[in-house]
Amino acid sequence: MTDPQASSTQATAPGRVPTPLSVSGRLHSDPQADIEHAERDPEGFWLAQAQGYEWTRAPTTALIWERPHMQWFADGETNITLNALDRHARGETRTKAAFIWLPEQGEAQVLTYGMLHERVERAAAGLRALGVGLGDRVVIYMPLTPEGCIAMLACARIGAVHSVVYAGLGVSALRGRIQDAGARVVVTADVGHRRGKLVDLYAIAAEAIADLPEVEHLVLWERITTYSREHDARTVAWESLFTHGRAPAVPVNAEHPLFILYTSGSTGRPKGVLHSHAGYMIGTAYHLRSLFDVQPGDVFFCTSDIGWVVGHSYIVYGPLVAGATVLFREGAPDFPDPGVLWRAVERYGVNVLFTAPTALRLFMKLGAEVAAPYDLGSLRVIACAGEALNPEAWRWAQQHLGGGLGEGAHAVVIDNWWQTELGAPTLGTHPRWPARPGFVGRPLAGVDADVVDEHGQRVPDGQQGFLVIRRPFPSMMRGIHGNPQKYAEIWNENPAGYLSGDLAMRDEHGYISILGRADDVLSVAGHRIGSADVEDALVSHPAVAEAAVIGLPDELKGQSIVAHVILRATHSDSPGLRASISEHVRRELGPIATPGEVHVVAALPKTRSGKIMRRLLRAQALGEDPGDLTTLEG
Incomplete structure (x- = not known):
């Protein structure tokens, strides 16, 4: 596999930006040795990561694996607290300071360890x-x-x-x-x-x-x-x-259950994902340090909520296990005014920010002038996860929040992908690696991920397939509460391993692009098109802040593409603008991906965690029952 660090001195390929040298000089973590260790001896790598923690009985074994059931550090005993x-x-x-908490109303509160x-x-x-x-x-x-x-x-x-x-x-x-x-x-x-x-x-x-x-x-x-x-x-x-x-x-066994967290339920009945004490502890703290580059003395700002896995992993457990200072805030990211987040970054000298692409697109829609009055120079890493980070949002954030696309940048915007079921980052672009906008990154240390067909065979570079994880890593779920059959199905449905439910594509550098959920694939005239591809093209139009596409039945093509877009504040709806947006997609992706309809909307239906509920758009268009709406954003 090509090492992206080694290739960073080559000429910049389309869509590829070398990490600014000024940012690299401020970074502490370097993943290469860990990646090599994990590839050579995956179990030994994770057992090494377990050193340095407090155990009432230290583990001597790493993984016991009888698919689909795993145990990590099973002869160890500890308590995450x-x-x-x-x-x-x-x-x-x-x-x-362990916590710096900012209420929507009132004074900040600081709790020491x-x-x-x-x-x-x-x-x-x-x-x-x-x-x-x-x-x-x-x-x-x-x-x-x-x-x-x-x-x-x-x-x-x-x-x-x-x-x-x-x-x-x-x-x-x-x-x-x-x-x-x-x-x-x-x-x-x-x-x-x-x-x-x-x-x-x-x-x-x-x-x-x-x-x-x-x-x-x-x-x-x-x-x-x-x-x-x-x-x-x-x-x-x-x-x-x-x-x-x-x-x-x-003191509890390493495999003792820590929490049950229910997934959003946007594609069916919510399922209770079960995580355990030790593996989750080691995995979340490791990636806080190794991917997000959080170090002792840093202030780490996470804009998620404890109701979601990101809040569990990177407001509560990961930062506290690592001994970091975590800042979090109750309320909307643009209330009471659009500058409230950036004012907090400036006031508290935030070094690492973890947020969602939805938030970046919100600020992109509001305009660069919102963040401009604030000194964001303390930032060195801005990490995104939760939904696909489209290239336009990445470039905007790198330019206006990270300080630019070149040598003058003070921070690097990185992408990463994981799920409630996985507990911690799984794919990502390390701050030292060249960014490839539209690609979330490579498998991280200790992760054996691949893109395969329905038979578990690896698909060629550049071809769409199913994202799978071949081997367990410590922060993965241990089961689904009350539903062992569903848990087994996730591991056994594809011969290659854990089936993430996401479609993906790998490039020649080993970077992976998340194309959307398997049930969000569009099939137009026999061509399979990922919804994320069309949405990325839509959002790259200068008038579009956010977009969602669905496929509707078409007698001739099988499906026709229908786009729903939110405009930036500087543009207003008109037939000419909608035609311009459609033509822009045609130019970006070709005629087969051109939306048959473009609807300008004030908002898109989302789960509380910010994921677009495309099935609701589809149900509304077809006059069908939308199903479970308990996770719909109010």
């Missing part, structure tokens, strides 16, 4: 007093606040299994997840803040458990003490948890 809290709460690190350690110990003792023990499930329905994170860590500390439900989903979605998890305790808050409005979380939680007698306690954190309401009889005050002393971390 021993490594996320206890070891940092001793000595000088005790006074280091010592403060966080004590609060988690007390909350854990309180949960234990409610009868929560080893293996019990606790559903957490909390806004993005330190209290939500403390609830997660408190569960982990006593060996309970938490299941965070995004504090924006409705009653039926919450009830279904509580029932599926078999939770005995639910933790919630009175309200959340969103764009200046209060979201009544307690009312939703109380209604969700009204007919669930198996739920014994509803723990309520009251942010607004003057809020008058009727309480469910099972309600327990959050503050009462802190009156039962302090709970030590319960």
Whole structure:
């Protein structure tokens, strides 16, 4: 496989930008030795990564693998909070900031490792007093606040299994997840803040458990003490948890379940992805250090939410295990004003920013002048994941947030791909590697990923296929709660290995482009076209900020392409503009990919995590039942 570092001195190929030397000089991590180690001895590589953590019994084996079931470090014993809290709460690190939290309204809050350690110990003792023990499930329905994170860590500390439900989903979605998890305790808050409005979380939680007698306690954190309401009889005050002393971390087997997290459900019933203590801990912390280049003393800003896997991995567990300072913020990224994120970057000297392509496209739509007044020079890495990062958004962010496309840049924008099921980055473009806009990157150290056909055979470079992972790595899920058949299906449906559900293409340099979900493929006149290709072409038009395409039945072609676009603020809808957009796609991709229709819309239907729900667009166009809408953004 061609080494992209070695080829970075060659002439720049189309769509390829060498990493700016000024940025390379500021980086700490270099993946090449790890990649070579992992290719030579994958199990030895991960066992080496397990060194340096606190174990009550250190592991001597790495992987036990009987497809589809895996065990990592199975003879080891630890607790993730021993490594996320206890070891940092001793000595000088005790006074280091663990969390910097920015509420949508009010003053910032800073929790040191010592403060966080004590609060988690007390909350854990309180949960234990409610009868929560080893293996019990606790559903957490909390806004993005330190209290939500403390609830997660408190569960982990006593060996309970938490299941965070995004504090924006409705009653039926919450009830279904509580029932599926078999939770005995639910933790919630009175309200959340969103764009200046209060979201009544307690009312939703109380209604969700009204007919669930198996739920014994509803723990309520009251942010607004003057809020008058009727309480469910099972309600327990959050503050009462802190009156039962302090709970030590319960040592658990490395494979003991840590959390259940339900996927968005945009393509079917949500499934409860199960992760375990040790493998998840080692994988998330490794990639924080090796891919995102987060180092001691850095401020790491993650714009996700604890309701999603990115928030689990890179607001709570990964940064705390690594001993970093993580900044997170409740509320929308452009409220109360479009500059709020960049003001935080400047004020707190953020070094690494993890955000979503959806957010970058939002700022691209708002215009470069939003970020221009702020000093973003502290940034050296801007990482994106969650949806395909289209080339136009990458170039815009590199130019206007990273400081340019050449020697003057102070930060590099990198892409990475993973899933709830995978726990941590799997494919990516390391900051030292040349960027190839439109390609997420190469398999990271310890990852054996490939693009194959339905028979598991590797497809040629430049040809579309199914993205698979041939061998396990530590942060992968251990199962699907209550549905072992579905878990086995994901591993056994394709002979090559774990079937991601995404279509992909590999280039001659080993970089992989994610083309969209397998069920988002367009088939026009016998040609298979990835929805991401057409959407990238649409967004590269100067008038288009965001786009989604679907295929609708066509008597002649099989399918016709229908585009839905959001315009940038500087443009307005007209027949001429829509014709220009369609012609632009024709020029970019050829006649076969030209949309038959272009609709200008004010918004696209998305899940709460920012993924476009193309199936809803398709159902609306065909007059069909759209199915499960519990994860639709409000």
